[in-house]
Amino acid sequence: MKIKQFSVLTFCLLPAVFLDNALADGPPQVRAVENQAFAIGEKLCYILRYGPIGAGRGTMEVKDIRPVDQHPCYHVVSITRSNNFFSLFFRVKDQIESFIDTQGIFSRGFRKKIHEGSFKTTYTVFYDHEEHLAVSKNDTTEIPPLVQDPLSSFYFLRTCDLTPGKSVFVNYHSNNDVYRLEVQVLSRQRIKVKAGRFNCLVVRPLMETPGVFFKPKGKLTIWLTDDQRKMPVLMKLKLRVGSLTAELTRHWPKEPYFLSEKVRLRSQISPRFSIPELSSRVLLILYLISWWEKTFGLWWQRSLRQRRKGNQWWS
Numbered sequence: 001m002k003i004k005q006f007s008v009l010t011f012c013l014l015p016a017v018f019l020d021n022a023l024a025d026g027p028p029q030v031r032a033v034e035n036q037a038f039a040i041g042e043k044l045c046y047i048l049r050y051g052p053i054g055a056g057r058g059t060m061e062v063k064d065i066r067p068v069d070q071h072p073c074y075h076v077v078s079i080t081r082s083n084n085f086f087s088l089f090f091r092v093k094d095q096i097e098s099f100i101d102t103q104g105i106f107s108r109g110f111r112k113k114i115h116e117g118s119f120k121t122t123y124t125v126f127y128d129h130e131e132h133l134a135v136s137k138n139d140t141t142e143i144p145p146l147v148q149d150p151l152s153s154f155y156f157l158r159t160c161d162l163t164p165g166k167s168v169f170v171n172y173h174s175n176n177d178v179y180r181l182e183v184q185v186l187s188r189q190r191i192k193v194k195a196g197r198f199n200c201l202v203v204r205p206l207m208e209t210p211g212v213f214f215k216p217k218g219k220l221t222i223w224l225t226d227d228q229r230k231m232p233v234l235m236k237l238k239l240r241v242g243s244l245t246a247e248l249t250r251h252w253p254k255e256p257y258f259l260s261e262k263v264r265l266r267s268q269i270s271p272r273f274s275i276p277e278l279s280s281r282v283l284l285i286l287y288l289i290s291w292w293e294k295t296f297g298l299w300w301q302r303s304l305r306q307r308r309k310g311n312q313w314w315s
Contacts (some may be wrong), residue, residue, distance in 0.1 A: 031146065033105040036228045036256065037158040038062055040074070044231065045250040047194065048080070051242045056082035056092060058246060068097060068108040068126075073099040076151055090117050098151035105159055107152035107173075123175070125149070134173050139288050143178060144171040157183065158230040162201050164188060181205045191223055191234060195248040220249040228256050 043061040047054065058080040066075045075097065083091040094116065111124045125136040127147060134141040148156055160168065162185045170181040185203040200223040219238035225232040233248040241306055279311035 031104045033103070033156070033159050035102075035105060035159050036157060037230055038074075040064055041252065043250075043252045044248060046246040046250050048082075048185050049245045050086065053086070054083055055086045055244070056080060065102065066097045071104045071108055073108050074102055074155075076100060076153060076155060092116050096151055098149055098155075099156055100152045104146060105152070105156045106146040107149040110149035110151065115124055124175070129175075134176070136176060139176045141173065141176050141178065141293065142255075147171050147173050148157070152172055153181075154232075157203075158224070162224070162230070165199070184219075188226060189223065193247045193249075195233060195251055198223075198231075200224060200233060201226050201230070256282070 035124045043059060046058045046060075048058055050055045055102050058078065060078045061076070061164060063077055064077045065072050076099075078096045080094045082090065084196075086092075092115070095113045098107055100106070101108055103220070106129075107127050108129070109124075109126050112122070114121050114123075116213055123136065125134050127143065127149075129145065129147075131231075132143055132145065134143045134147070146166055149174070153170055162168075164185050164187050167182050167184045170183065172179045172181050182205070184204045184206065186204055188199065189202055190197065190199050203222050203224060205220055205222075221236045222232055223234040224232055231248070231251060232246075235246040237244045
């Protein structure tokens with residue numbers, strides 16, 4: 001089996017949304033994006049298939065917040081590994097990291113370490129939004145304001161309001177080039193995957209310039225949950241040879257983040273006992289009751305007997 005540039009992570013992370021469509025000069029733009037889609041601790045797990053054959057597994061995780069040029073950023077990590085069987089034909093061991101501005105949900109830094117077959121590469125880029133430049137080790141590229149990288153664009157998509165029948169556009173930086181994507185919102189569907197049943201929005205990104213996988217008509221289809229999280233539960237990509245599918249198997253947390261926050265605040269106001277704590281307290285109460293009965297119960301019985309004898313003596 002020969003697969004040219006079989007990039008699983010590129011497949012998983014290409015969808016993106018961004019409304020600016022021209023390179024710009026001048027002061028950096030500032031925006032605040034309301035984010036109820038993801039937060040620290042989110043982890044999405046996928047099983048990957050090449051046709052009907054299991055190819056490996058992938059994860060996407062929001063690990064923590066790290067400062068980049070004094071700006072707090074979500075540290076997002078995506079890891080893809082081929083399984084033992086697929087590695088006999090084509091080994092995949094990829095890791096991609098993005099540093100996403102917590103306020104504006106755009107990229108401030110991007111790093112990838114790719115090992116696919118005999119191809120290996122490491123790439124790091126820093127986005128200077130004041131000078132509108134993407135700075136890497138060997139190149140400097142002019143970029144639009146608030147540009148996205150392959151991973152940050154995907155997370156920004158999840159914060160957007162998506163309506164079937166409408167398209168949104170993106171300026172997207174990858175490998176020292178800037179691309180434009182159109183993301184079509186096709187329809188609503190209810191689907192079943194290993195993680196459960198979900199009401200979904202079906203979206204399809206179309207790349208303006210043909211790439212390794214994409215032609216102008218587009219071959220990637222993504223199912224996002226039709227709620228505030230917009231979790232990707234299923235992704236299908238048609239390759240030049242065969243097709244690739246990523247299916248959600250597990251995810252944390254199980255409920256939307258705005259609900260998780262309410263539960264957390266409620267627990268801070270009125271904390272509840274865990275089962276071990278509750279059991280220990282019940283046992284302590286039962287012990288105190290039994291000790292009270294043994295100590296004061298015997299004394300009370302003796303006093304009653306003495307009173308009865310006394311009453312008999314006075315009678």
